[in-house]
Amino acid sequence: MYVNGSDDADMSAFGEGFAWDPASLTVFVGDTVCCHPSSTEPDGAFSSGDTKTAEGHFRYRFGSPGVIYYSSGFIDNNNRMLQGVVKVLPREDKNSRVSVQVGGVEARHVTAGLNRVSRATPQCVATSHCNHPNQTSHGVTFSLAACSTPTVHSISPNQGSYHHVINIQGQRFSNVSCANEVMVGNAPCHVINSSYSEINCRLSVDSGLPIGLAHPVTLRVNNVGDAIIAVQEELHRRFVVLPVVDSVSPPIGSPTGHTRVHIHGSGFSAGDVTVADPATSSRLIIRTLFVTRPHLSPLSHLPDTVNGSGPVTITGTGFGSEVDDVEVFAGATELQVIHSTDHNLTVSVDDLPAGTHMVTVIVRSKGLASGAVNLESVPYATLSPDVGSLAGGTPLF
Incomplete structure (x- = not known):
């Protein structure tokens, strides 16, 4: 243990089989004591608690006079501990002569006849509650005072x-x-x-x-x-x-899920954050009212097959007019949304792998579209050129 802010002795903790050195320490109000072992003590004592500190040690600044007891906690299986006491004394007023030197030459003090220049007082400074004169026959002084x-x-x-x-x-x-x-x-x-x-x-x-x-x-x-x-x-x-949630938007979402929710507040941190709806989860991190309306769920229908690449039109309801608010997937492949109205979506389909792909439509502000729709990608091939030399050597594409 050591003291920051005082010129007094230094204390060190040596571990099992040793005692505080010294077992009694005298400090002044405002001094900061730092110790490595720690424990919880009865009323009238300071404690670092059970939570580890970021620095690996505990600091305590004494704010009032008194006698404070401290303990290391148990250091072995015999329930032995290191105990000590800190005596906190009030600070006394102190007055010191001010000395200014330039190049080793001390400036002389002028006690009378000083021509002072009047200056405006800065706005964001306070004035002392003391009424101590700082100029005496011995020169200019500076005081440290309780007042x-x-x-x-x-x-x-x-x-x-x-x-x-x-x-x-x-x-x-x-x-x-x-x-x-x-x-x-x-x-x-x-x-x-x-x-x-x-x-x-x-x-x-x-x-x-x-x-x-x-x-x-x-x-x-x-x-x-x-x-x-x-x-x-x-x-x-x-x-x-503590973290706080100020608002959640939108207040209405699809019962099929995938609604993008914006949570505004303070105290959030980077990394994993758990958000749960009380109606659907037993683990509640953020409690808020989130009402779903089934009639907002979009329905999607489209041609059953696609040959090669090109635009595809998806019909239904509730898509909205914002292209950036809509996501469309054919299986795991995301399709580019070209145009969107409340009843129609136009998407660009590039060469999909042959086979059946389930179409998923997500309107971020509403949620996952209901309905099961599949898109069949028919395999096709072209050959160019379609005629070549009898002797071979014709490159084919």
Whole structure:
């Protein structure tokens, strides 16, 4: 285990048969502790939980003073574990003299008679809540003070979609909305409005955050600094992004299937996605109303045989006028749709293998056409030329 943000000691975990070194660690509010072993502890302790982290280790940033206990979990069959304690102390205000050097030569401090140029204040910056003079007889100073430290006391809700507004309560925020930079994981949470004690923000529809993971919520107030997240329980300082379905179109499809459905929403990911209709499947990933109307199913009829290549007309109902919305197959061979009306389809048939081919018509916005129709491809051949030399040597095509 080690500490990030403090100048104090370093702790290392050595594994079975060893103890934490040291078993007691003193840090300050805002320090981040990183450990490799982890376990779930009673109230008042921090925990990495049972889910593996992407980095292979667990980090915890302490947001309030107190005494926190930690454990490695069982390290052998005798139920032995490594235990320790972290003492978190409040940070004290600190005032430091500012020194500027150019080429090793320190700039002198002018304490009086300084001609200052008036400049417009940038729009998206905050002002400190402190009233500390930064100029003394000893020069210019810079202070680190609690009165200028934003602090977050609560984050709610802790899970939801991009529709949900995330409410952050605390103190020493900025009432200039764009001066508050809120991050959920590595995605910005766009601030809707803010005051000195409250911020409301919302994730974008294309945030790209992994679904189902608890992402840390962080805050930085421009021109002031990072906020301390003074929320005790780890999951209460995080936000879990959930997928959401906003619309499904079309709302009506063919009972024969193959209707192309567009699902609009957020939180979807690349790869396999399971979509099920509650009326036809016991495994429900997305529940939505999808009503089918049998009279929308197209019917197709066409000549029984085709000789060679050429256009073929398919008659029926419900095809529609959009050529790009219709797919026609003869067996496994897709046929090019040349023209489409509600009652007729014209397709181009190239040289099909000889034999019987079942014709399939799919209207993407409606579904698979009903009816069983076959297309017979009759074998044929031509020979050119049809006469040649008695001595042979005539090429035939």
